[in-house]
Amino acid sequence: MKFDNIIIGGGVAGLTCAIRCAQAGLKTAVIAAGQSALHFSSGSIDVLSRLPTGAVTHYPFNEFETLANQSPDHPYSKLGVDVTHQAIDWYQQTMKNIGIELHHQPDDCNHLRITPMGTFKATWLSQSTVHPFPMFEPAKALHKIALVTIDGFRDFQPQLAADNLRLLPQFANVEITTAAVALPNVELMQRNPCEYRSIDISRVLADDNKLQRFASAMKNAIGETDLVVLPAVFGNGTGIKVIKKLEQLTGYQLCEIPTMPPSLLGIRLEDAMKSYYKSLGGLILAGDEVTHGEFENNQLQRIFTRHHGDMPLMANNYLLASGSFFSRGLHAERHHIEEAIFGLDIAPLISTNHQHWYQSQFFSEQPHQFLAMGVETNQHLQPSLNGNTITNLYCAGAILAHYNPIFEGSGSGVAISTGYHAALSMIALRDNYASSAIFPSLAEGNI
Ligand SMILES: Cc1cc2nc3c(=O)[nH]c(=O)nc-3n(C[C@H](O)[C@H](O)[C@H](O)COP(=O)(O)OP(=O)(O)OC[C@H]3O[C@@H](n4cnc5c(N)ncnc54)[C@H](O)[C@@H]3O)c2cc1C
CATH class of the missing domain: 3.40.50 (Rossmann fold)
Known part of the structure; x- marks a missing residue:
């Protein structure tokens, strides 16, 4: 089976990319092994509430320059403020079109949502039923x-x-x-x-x-x-x-509050995204799992799944959005971590001693370092294998290194913006390919 794109992972990163590609008319397939982190989430979209230094920030989009100085490898630093803002606006509008209103404050400040513990957490977008x-x-x-x-x-x-x-x-x-x-x-x-x-x-x-x-x-x-x-x-x-x-x-006046999993506020987002994606003609292979892939000339040529055995799935471009340890996109051994499907290159660890990877207190003011571990990518979100960039593979969401979704309050924001950015790259490649086939000299920049 051959597609324009295959997306590995059915969380918010994978579905964002899938929807944007399907909207552009790309023949797209999503392979989703299991439940995504949305089943555990508040259903609010966090963009940024703390910088890597720990300084609290109320106006996320005003802080991208400071963020880039503190953390040049952060996914937001690779995308920049304009693409990130465009991605979040696109997500808000797309969800509105399919019946889920998400609101932010008119002055672009984060707001607070109440947690089941009676505490407050800063976020950027909340559903209209969340005060x-x-x-x-x-x-x-x-x-x-x-x-x-x-x-x-x-x-x-x-x-x-x-x-x-x-x-x-x-x-x-x-x-x-x-x-x-x-x-x-x-x-x-x-x-x-x-x-x-x-x-x-x-x-x-x-x-x-x-x-x-x-x-x-x-x-x-x-x-x-x-x-x-x-x-x-x-x-x-x-x-x-x-x-x-x-x-x-x-x-x-009612206000919903997220419960212990299953979190209906998060599932509501996932179900709406999946239905919309399918209505655009997208295919979802739910419950299947990518086991491995084959590479030639620094490109991913084909992937294999548990259900399709020896019959490979092929595409021009691929997105890896298989999540972090939680969704088994990453796998930890005692002294090192691995990307679970292809063995892609991982960002350098702060220490090979796993005791430095987490804080002894679960609710700590300091970050749990393991949450910032993940796959290393270049500026275009392309990963490498044994030091060689894989040019038709992109990564998005919690699989990425160099950001801490929980400490920074940036989980869904990074997932949406990186999934969106990967989609734009895939769409541009299709458009360049089409124009190079019809007007070769135009595509080469000769006229
Ligand atoms: C408990 C919890 C609560 C959170 N709450 C919030 C919140 O309230 N607000 C917020 O903004 N952020 C929150 N976050 C962070 C945010 O939800 C995540 O960062 C974001 O959802 C990650 O999305 P993702 O698509 O990258 O990965 P995931 O949602 O983890 O999805 C990964 C997908 O890949 C699939 N997969 C894995 N391996 C394979 C394979 N081999 N083949 C095929 N599919 C595979 C998984 O089954 C899953 O469907 C929370 C995170 C957690 C863990």
């Missing part, structure tokens, strides 16, 4: 907040979140209440509510009748309030419509 707490005055216009869960649901504990929120000086004058609202007909479900995950609850609340009864129970339990914070239990497909309906039924 954007202003960076410098998070409690602005709020006098009373209700943190509400589903009775028996174990993946969000409002009391814990409320206790942490009350510790914040900005919330000293805000009344914070908690409530647990029962799901209708729970006695008929033959399971204890504490066995339910967000996805099970979303199926119950998709039923209009049950949603109405849930709305009445909410109003009785909560009373008057400015904002109701609820766990994200409203489905990935129709979830936004269900929340809007619940807002109408209750008169409350």
